[in-house]
Amino acid sequence: MINLTGIALNVQYPIVGIVTTTPVNLFMRSERIFVSAKINSSVFGYACCITNQDVVAIPRGSLVHSVLEMETLTDGDIILVTTGGRINVMYQSCNADHTVFITNRCNSRCIMCPQPPSNDPPDLQDINQKVLSLIKAESLQHIGITGGEPTVVLDQLCQTLAYLNSNFPNAFISLLTNGRRLSDFDLARQVVAAKNKKLLFCIPLYADNDVQHDAIVGVPGAFADTIQGIYNLYRLGRRMEVRVVVMRQNFTRLTAIAEFIYRNLPFVAHVALMGMEYTGEAEEHLDDLWIDPKEYTQQLYEAVWHLHRRGMNVSIYNIPLCLLKETLWQFSRDSISEWKKNYLEQCNSCTVKEKCGGVFDTSVVQSQNILPLFL
Known part of the structure; x- marks a missing residue:
């Protein structure tokens, strides 16, 4: 912002x-x-x-x-x-995207959270509603709902989804949620009640096992809750994207995570393997989390192709092209929000800059291997 x-x-x-x-x-x-x-x-x-x-x-x-x-x-x-x-x-009037920060509160304590949880100002919902009321429906192609954790303010979330369904029927909606509260089937049914036809649930999965995932999330039982939440959404016929943020704690198991997703969650619409935004809690735990994408190039390659060869829709988010094997470029997406995205000085002479998604301007550290490409 x-x-x-x-x-x-x-x-x-x-x-x-x-x-x-x-x-x-x-x-x-x-x-x-x-x-x-x-x-x-x-x-x-x-x-x-x-x-x-x-x-x-x-x-x-x-x-x-x-x-x-x-x-x-x-x-x-x-x-x-x-x-x-x-x-x-x-x-911003020049963008076809809009993000609704529906709450600052969260029921997890992820060690790399870019926006650490806090209490909500009393007028947050009114401000969000006012902003949406001023946007012309035809100007938006995508609306993101994020937090915090949106499901901890269930009433506001359901009201927002219903409003978007009525006033922005053609906009694609992505809901970023840890999925934990959706392990309650009745609650999950409330969230999908608005029947938004273009709604995608974006749910993070940091490991293929509960020990690592729960340690990263900071809550015992989080892995089981998230998996059950995903299964409940599948029972309700909703589309989902599983997001795997790569960090030092999990990069060696990327292929194992990919195999877990293929074996246990083959119905998800999309899998995103993501570079990290090093700000907020990630800055506080930088020594434990930081890993240069160049260090996990091979693991990323194997995980992406493991899913792709098995017919799953897979993409790479938040990693510039110069840090990827060229055989992975076809999976790279321009995923960083415009207000967060930047290109380093050395990127100016790169011949593939227009195809590259850049880096997080908000990150406190950048890879030393970012170099211009001349193709």
Whole structure:
């Protein structure tokens, strides 16, 4: 998420609105946030105004001034302005994707979680709902629901899925969940009740056994819960993607994990083998987790082809092409969110940069083996 900061004047509560850089009709201003270097007393009626200039006082309305990099805000963006002058870009008009952070809470304590669990602000659901209400349905191709763990706020999750089904019927929806609460069949049935036809459950599996998986997740019994949750979703006829995040703890067993998935979960729609985002808890446990993708090139190759040869749909996420065997490029996907994605300086001369998914800009460490390719 793109964040800017400034100095707030008369911002009494969080404000959600659509960015406009040119004045609009008075009757359209209540849901618009005017972004301009020139803010004066004639500008009124907007939900809020934002400027990069220093403003001492304003006669009326809400304003955030002295905002650096204001030019990153473009017409049609939907932003959240907090009482402290923080500006969060909730939706970028140039993207066909949108992510709903439905909760910060979680029922697991994964050692590599990029967003450590915390309590939810009381207005989180209202903010999410407001943002969705301002997005034009035809502008979105994909909506991701994530957290935290979405199923710990079951009512909000079910309400959100029902809203998306009614208002964004053509959007592909991916729900990122650890699957543990879905081990309760009645609860799983509640989640799928909205009957979203384009809903994909994305569920992580970190090992082919309970000892390793539970150690990574930080909760005894998590492996059994997740597997049962997957089976329940299969009984309910839902599509699933199994995600395997590669780390030092599990890279030697990638082929064993692939075999476990093939033998026990052959019905899943997709399997993703993923490079790690080294931030949050992963940064705190960096010495234990870090492994350069170059170190597990062979294990990744064997796991991918093990699944592919058995007719399973498999992809590689979050690993740049220069760190993969060329025979794996066909499985590589541009998977990193636009606001997190970056290319290093040495990537500028790479002849396959346009085909590469880049790296996590949020990671505190990058592979020393990232080099330009000349093909």
